[in-house]
Amino acid sequence: MIITQKNKTSEVTFILVGFSEYPDLQVPLFLLFLTIYTVTVLGNLGMIAIIRLSPKLHTPMYFFLSHLSFVDFCYSTVVTPKLLENLIVEDRRISFTGCVMQFFFACIFVVTETFMLAVMAYDRFVAVCNPLLYTVAMSPKLCWSLVAASYSWGITCSFVFIHFMLTLLFCGTKFINNFVCEHDAIVAVSCSDPYISQKVIFIFATFNELSSLMIILTSYVFIVTTVMKMPASGGRYKVFSTCASHLTTITIFHSIIICLYCVPTTKSSWLLVKVASVFYTVIIPMLNPLIYSLRNKDVKDAVRKLISSHSSP
DSSP: OHHHHHHHHHTOEEEEOTTTTOGGGHHHHHHHHHHHHHHHHHHHHHHHHHHHHOGGGOSHHHHHHHHHHHHHHHHHHHHHHHHHHHHHOSOOEEEHHHHHHHHHHHHHHHHHHHHHHHHHHHHHHHHHHOGGGHHHHTOHHHHHHHHHHHHHHHHHHHHHHHHHHTTSOOOSEEEESSSSOOHHHHHTTOSSOOHHHHHHHHHHHHHHHHHHHHHHHHHHHHHHHHHHTOSOHHHHHHHHHHHHHHHHHHHHHHHHHHHHHSSOOOGGGHHHHHHHHHIIIIIHHHHHHHHHHHTOHHHHHHHHHHHHHHHOO
16 A cells, blocks of 8 residues: 555656746846845845855854745745746646655745744844843854754654655646645645645744744843833944844744744635745845845945955055
């Protein structure tokens, strides 16, 4: 029975429906997503390079930001090239193995980003509430441990989801009603009952959201309380300006993840799922470096210094 199931699954081919129901929009969407992906790659790799090249940015905050940029670059690269390909070719097939691997890597980076944002909130809490002990409390060893824990948990979650997905039976050629191999879209075309797999990802997604948001909300409650006690308005503005970038990223990212994984999906909501998937896999990775660079004085100063040092004879 197990051998028969493995043989059937190995013969499976998926067809990513994507945005094929809008034929007139294929070329405009291709140009739009190509532009977004180009900005994403240049923005995130540029942010990493600026942080590495500027000694002023060698702080825990920018260490975490460089890893956030790396994660954004990675999961956008896992998804967007296939999306671009499917917008210009008639053959939208993807092998079962290719689909599972795309989901596996995308899941790693999305879960990692979830906790990387929580780590950054904790970093801001220490910086604002314990500024004199900041460099001691946020030691290089602790920073690396927090980053490693985020990646490790992302890998663990991904392996768990893949394990339960592979217990399902898939057969023949199936249409996936999305442009990306997203969990609900994959299990929806299974030839067996996906209840357990759906329940597992719901439980893990809810745990990830609640735990990370608890860390973020607790950190910002203490931050706001501390800032309101500051006598100088200038100091308040600087703290709120720095935290505003982080809160903007958190709000966009978590609201979309909650809609996708913590709210049951119905057949009538597949268009909403596609739009949400576009935001968290394509648009958010582009927005993060823009948000942090345009609203961050230190980053803009570092860019000016790097440009002037290379342009001067």
